[in-house]
Amino acid sequence: METRELTCIGCPMGCQLKVQIDQGQATEIAGNTCKRGEVYAKKEVTNPTRIVTSTVAVEGGSSAVVSVKTNRDIPKDKIFEIIQEIKEIKVQAPVHIGDTIVSNVAGTGADIVATKEVK
């Protein structure tokens, strides 16, 4: 049995969590003020994940880049692989919010989607 202290990143409140871990599983979670804290703590001690945000180059648009994100959280150790993959890409303007830029990025099952309009 081990206790880990985490800072919840579910929202900017940053609750201080205390997690009891038994055989790699979270058995007891304290300090969270919402359900997200519990979900985060469980994930963070077993399979830490993140949303990745970055930019992708745009050709022929009002802006040189368009901001993007993964449409769901991905394993933390895949962050750099994803960044590497989207650095190779150029999209043609116009781009709309929610447009899929890359499907199944770095084999994670997550898509890279645009988060801004570029005309």
Add this chain to the structure above:
Amino acid sequence: MLNYDIVIVGGGPAGLAAAVSAKENGVDSILVLERDQELGGILNQCIHNGFGLHTFKEELTGPEYAARYIEQLEEAKIEYKLNTMVIDITEDKTVTAMNRADGLFEIQAKAIILAMGCRERSRGALNIPGYRPAGIYSAGTAQRLVNMEGCLPGREVVILGSGDIGLIMARRMTLEGAKVQVVAELLPYSGGLKRNIVQCLDDFGIPLKLSHTVVDIEGKERVSGVTIAKVDQNRKPIPGTDKHYTCDTLLLSCGLIPENELSTSLGVEISPVTAGPLVNESLETNVEGVFACGNVLHVHDLVDFVSQEAKAAGKHAAAYVRGGARHLLFDGEDIPIVAEGGVRYTVPKTIHPQRMEENHTVRFRVGDVYQNCYVSVYLNQERVIHRKRQVIVPGEMEEVVLKQEELKTFPNLSQITVKIE
């Protein structure tokens, strides 16, 4: 001269939410003036996620959050002018502005909402010794360069200041292939949100050196290195603790300052603590019919709270324009809110028991880190709120909720005190 009921200075998160709210509250003649080429303000360069949990119950990126409000603005057919710089506002609410299409022009408003936001503390204001080479940027400038213009401003980076933008940029520059060597913070605690320290520094093994500052910048054409030293309790560098870092870029994330030049020349009274206007519960300044919200009022950590505040400002400005009964209630019975015992300031600064909301949120910041303490509110000498808190930090805005019923019925109420105990 143009005529509008409400002129809103600034088309960032505060201006957008204020405009939408003013419209919802029955005012049709609204004009938003924005100096950038698009609406959305700082949100456009904040491409990271975490915005909107309170407002939309989902986690959005900055541009997505802005787009939600821009959509509402367009749907409500609220007028706005881009690339437009406001250069003066007078007490009779004449706004002088200029842009390339209209030249210099004047607008007569019935009410004004100040929503100009804030700007970053510059190197000049920090008094860092050393040369003045290229390669020194405010964190927000670097953020704009990377996220909107697609340029990486440097490859080996040292960051001074652990404000949120600095932390966010530590991660962003790392993802873009730069090596972020260290984040130095003068204070013994970070000014940034906990989650940003976890997600932006810890995730990437970037060290955070608390009680450290930059004591020298080297390089004549371009930054070639900086020296960082530990500081004592008086924030003075301790001799012998110098450490040299080779780098080509220094980012500064050392605080944000509300941008109140227009407010000051208009005669708006400014708080020396927040550097923003002193406002009553309706977010009205000492100049009648001039309201303030968002980072121009006090620097926020969460855009959600900016939107909430701006919504209130829009509602009150609309009520003022409609000439409702609210302002007839002005009877000198505004109750001052006193910030004591670690509380640096409160917004609002005064509250009127008749005009306030049923449950009125008062926001504040503390001046130091407090553990196992209580947030207390006193009406005169009587304690009415005593809430236990594990930790309160200066980097995160706090709030208490005052109840109208309690204030209205309290005999001879002359002062409200918010303090940490």
